[in-house]
Amino acid sequence: MAEKDTPMTDAGGTQTLDGEAQAWLMRLTSGDATAADAQALKAWCGRSPAHARAFAEANLLWDRLEKVARLPAVAPGAGRVASHRGLPSRRWFLGGAIAASVAGAGYLVARPPMDLWPSPQEFAADYRTRTAERREIAMGDGVTVELNTRSSLNVSPKTTERQIELIAGEAAISVSPRQIGALTVRAAGGLVHATDAQFNLRCDAGRSVVTCHRGTLAVDYAGRTVDLGAGRQLAYADGVVGAPVPVDPAVVMAWRDGQLVFRQMPLAEVVDEVNRYRNGRIVLMNEALGRRPVDARIPIDRVDDLIALVREAYGAKVTSLPGAIVVLS
The missing domain is CATH 2.60.120.1440 (Jelly Rolls)
Structure with a gap:
């Protein structure tokens, strides 16, 4: 039987294809995405034209948000110990598998919008x-x-x-x-x-x-x-x-001690740095605000302290969106 382009139902209730597509993006941006996720996404997009279209439209939302967010700019826990090992065969196999998934899905581009998930080279x-x-x-x-x-x-x-x-x-x-x-x-x-x-x-x-x-x-x-x-x-x-x-x-190198230290750094650059340590994205919409200098020391396990700092110190408006997206304006 052909699959209908209708919302799917599971134990949690009814969910639209748009919602499922956004859930895929959330999985990809969680920091825990794997090659198996890339293969599963390829299969999901291939279930029907509506599935592929839903993911493409969700991806476009990220693309548009990225264009709006781009402003002029210049540049938790203890680590795990691992022994050196060379894995060229695994690297090439895994890279090829992910690249095939990317090509098969058609919409999972090698350079993801806003760098929200790793490239195939990083996965491998x-x-x-x-x-x-x-x-x-x-x-x-x-x-x-x-x-x-x-x-x-x-x-x-x-x-x-x-x-x-x-x-x-x-x-x-x-x-x-x-x-x-x-x-x-x-x-x-x-x-x-x-x-x-x-x-x-x-x-x-x-x-x-x-x-x-x-x-x-x-x-x-x-x-x-x-x-x-x-x-x-x-x-x-x-x-x-x-x-x-x-x-x-x-x-x-303060990151090695679990700290981010900023000395008279423009807020736009501070936001870019903090975004590396959190899921989702902080989006700065005010170019003048982005030029404000920042002196701060922020623990890496509390990087969202920056949001409160910008709101209280600069009077910025904070808007929280799904997927850990925070807009500062």
Whole structure:
């Protein structure tokens, strides 16, 4: 019997296709989505044209919200310890399965609206953290990596030079003198080389930011090599390497202690940072408000404290929507 384009009924009562489509988006944005979820979504969209259309329309709502939300901007718990393991076959298999699901569904694009769920490359990574999760990876030979929230990392097979790739997100990396050979970290087309150093690497939307906490780094990008010493930071993107600037590494790496520290940072940038640590999205609708400087220290396990801060300190209007969407205006 052909399936009718009518609401489905379960133990919880009647639910429209639109509601089911929104529930799929909520699952994808929960931080717990898996490759099995991608396959299940493909099957759900294939049940009828109405199912596929409902998901497409729900996805369009996110797209429209993203366009409205974009403003000009410049840039919980203890971690789990895991041993180094190389999984190239699993990575390629899983990546292929998700990519096939993406293509089959037709609407689950590789770059999701507002980055609300991981890309296929992130799903297939050797290591990946979910929302508000931190994970420590003991690689051996004096190398440790701590992944921040919503981050993904690949580890290359051991050679004369250990290599890892930060696909997306943020990592604090420590290389001790005990390590045999240099460590090379790939990120967004660049290479960071370290032999005895501690540093923070952030990679978002093709832009990488390297902060040296201890020792000296060599950063290769677009045919240039730049040395980076302790207490200095540089960014690279679009074929351009920025000049090193002084920073306080303790502020940059405060996430390792479960804190977000902001010093005279525009509110728009603060909102972008906080969004990395929560499900859903905080959407800033007021461009003038987004330029207001913020000095704050916010615990990662209470990032929604920012919402109350903006309402009380700046008189912003707060509108809460389904799916942990909060609009500030």
